[in-house]
Amino acid sequence: MVGGGREKRTGGGGCDQTRSFNLLAALPSPAVLADAANLHVFDLNGQKVRFGSLFESRKSVFVFIRSVHLFLFLKITISILYVHL
Numbered sequence: 001m002v003g004g005g006r007e008k009r010t011g012g013g014g015c016d017q018t019r020s021f022n023l024l025a026a027l028p029s030p031a032v033l034a035d036a037a038n039l040h041v042f043d044l045n046g047q048k049v050r051f052g053s054l055f056e057s058r059k060s061v062f063v064f065i066r067s068v069h070l071f072l073f074l075k076i077t078i079s080i081l082y083v084h085l
Helices: 030-037 070-084
Strands: 004-010 016-022 040-042 048-050
Antiparallel strands (some): 004 016
């Protein structure tokens, strides 16, 4: 199936659950991609670069991870940095 697929999961008690998903529905629109390309991110040296410059000249894959425990992650990271400074 183009743009979609099936995911099989084993739930509690050994029950199989199969659900369909549509990859094309999850992709951002061209307008959203253009807006994102104009945002700025920081490179390894802390310099601002336009996000779009990272993928204009070559194919790229970006993975964004959202964590509901971001505050805890930041707190741990700061405490580790504090200990090592």
